[in-house]
Amino acid sequence: MDELVFGTDGWRDVIGDRFTFVNVGRVAQGYADHLVESGASRVIVGYDTRFNGHLFAQRVAEVLATNGLEVLISDGPIPAPVLSFAVVQHGAGGGVMLTASHNPPSYNGFKLKGAYGGTATDNVYQDVARRVTTTRPEDVRREQGKQYFEHLDIKESYFRHLSQLVDLDVISTLYGTVIHDAMGGAGGVWIAEFIEFLGLENIRILGRRNSPDPMFSGVNPEPIPTNLVSLTTELSIEPSRNIMFATATDGDSDRLGLVLPGGAYFNSHQIFSVLVDLFARRGATGRVVKSFSVSRVVELLAHARGLDVLETRVGFKYIAEAMLKEDVLVGGEESGGIGVTGHIPERDGIANSLLLIEAVGRAGVPLNEIFESIQREVGWVHAYDRLDLKLTTNLNKDLAMSSLSQLSNSFLGRAINSVERRDGIKINLEGGAWLLVRASGTEPLLRIYCEAQTVGEVERILDGAKQFFSTVSNN
Structure with missing residues (x-):
């Protein structure tokens, strides 16, 4: 029996090596036992675009349902933050997201979500890991082929929520183009469909790598410069066309990175700073939470705007914990995961891309000029x-x-x-x-x-x- 190792955000392994239907069933059984013992009755299951994701998700759903849980499962790849939102929207006791996030295509993973719509706590992961250690393949309870679960219908509810998060009065007066590179991952055409849902014709979304691709075009689905060469080249060669920026979301669409007209990469620290500036311009208040590896600019900006700063260990789960305990304006980490006030305590590359469109409209200047202004304000060049x-x-x-x-x-x-x-x-x-x-x-x-x-x-x-x-x- 394989020993399965749980890291800071779930279990990940190579598909066909340790990430097998047998081991996925064992982890699902451990989670089912945890949920039942904690009194939960409903759970949400989703997956990204990795190889056989829909089959692994069905195996998880079968195990959870056989253990007496009501299961809602996505009928296609779904962004992780949308699954987290669905957990809250449907009053579920938790969620399973089958994804290895930004890791290589050969990997898949098993992430857990809490009832509050964010990554599960250390205590939950430790309890599930302990149960899995003693769960043998023959201990897994699963009735094969019976449909004990319903398909998840969440897109319209999520879009209505985003309509409250983003200032539509601002973006409805802004004209321009945004490129969305989904990197073959679960982000797909979600940003374009949201703009279509709003009926806005002034904002045009151009898709790149927006079809499901288990190989992610041969790169890790992590939105960093080495994996965005085609996007950088495109914006370097054709910097006009009224492009505001290009946003790239990772494999499960909870993180993002940007490329600006001219081909310059706009990193997570710059994005974090612009989002702090945006909410401060709105007049919003709350604490800014940053991980230990985040730029000095963020804390200097927060102090300049009269906002308290909390610094955490590296890992979004520590930021999520703070968001559950207190009023957090913006919380973020170096790897591109950022959560904001008014939303679930979760990273969301889709929501943050839309907020950056608002930031451009509210400031009236491009993102690079917003950040240059921030640097002048705080007296630090990043x-x-x-x-x-x-x-x-x-x-x-x-x-x-x-x-x-x-x-x-x-x-x-x-x-x-x-x-x-x-x-x-x-x-x-x-x-x-x-x-x-x-x-x-x-x-x-x-x-x-x-x-x-x-x-x-x-x-x-x-x-x-x-x-x-x-x-x-x-x-």
């Missing part, structure tokens, strides 16, 4: 990059991390202002630059993040860090 440094063994990784505890007053020839240890080790350097080092919990890998005020400075710091850790780990 340059950022991340390096994933692979080492040979976990021992080398441990040696590299322990070396940081022995730092004196300088690092890479620069004075250290302070050191923070909220999640990994963040070294705040003289001049405002910072370097965050986090060790992977599953492989010999260091995740190294850096922010400074020029691209050149970021490159020099990351190159120096790479040389430093390579030397330390090999001694």
Whole structure:
């Protein structure tokens, strides 16, 4: 019997290796036992565009239904945030989203959603993982072929909700084109269909890679520059056509990245800042929640607008927890997952793309000019990059991390202002630059993040860090 490992947001494995119908059934049984014991009676099941997603989803639905739960299942690929919204809309006790998010096409995963419409808590995942450990294939209760479940009808309700989230008075007066690159994932044509639902003819949505593609055009469905070459090329060659921006959503459409006219990438920190600015322009209030690896610009902007800031460990689940406990205006992470007030406590690449259209209309200038204005306001120029440094063994990784505890007053020839240890080790350097080092919990890998005020400075710091850790780990 395979040992299945649950990470920070569910279970992921290679399709046909450990991600099999047998193991999917075991996890579904563990979740069914959890739901029944907690008193839940209804559950929502959805899936993205990965290989055999609909068959894996049917297997999950059969197991959940055989265990006495009322099951609603999507009749096609569905964005993860829409499934989370459906959990709340239908009063379900939880949800299952079969997706490996931005991971390679060979993977699939089993994500759990809470009754509140966001990622399940650590306690839920730990309980389900514990149950799965002792669940044998013969323990799975499933009556094959019987339709104990109903198909989910949620699109119109979700669109009506988005109509309340986005200021339609603003976007109805704005003329322009937005490109949506769904990367072959579950985002599909949802943005275009929302604009059509509103009956707006002033906003045109051009689709790219909007048909379901289990191979995601041969790249990981993660909206980062290396995976958006065709989009960057298109906007570099044809920067006109009144294009506001191009938005790219990941495999399950909960994260996004942008490309601007001219081909420049607009990263998650810039998007986060623009969304804070948008809600502040609306006159909204609340706390800004950012993960430990997010740009300094966000906190400086929040303080400039009189907003409190809460910093969390890396991972959207920590942001979601804050959104459940208090009034959060905007909460986000470095990887492009951002949640906003007035919505479910969940990342949503579709909703955030629409809010960015509003941001352009409300400010009256393009996104790059909005962000340039923010930089002037806070007195900080944003340059950022991340390096994933692979080492040979976990021992080398441990040696590299322990070396940081022995730092004196300088690092890479620069004075250290302070050191923070909220999640990994963040070294705040003289001049405002910072370097965050986090060790992977599953492989010999260091995740190294850096922010400074020029691209050149970021490159020099990351190159120096790479040389430093390579030397330390090999001694």
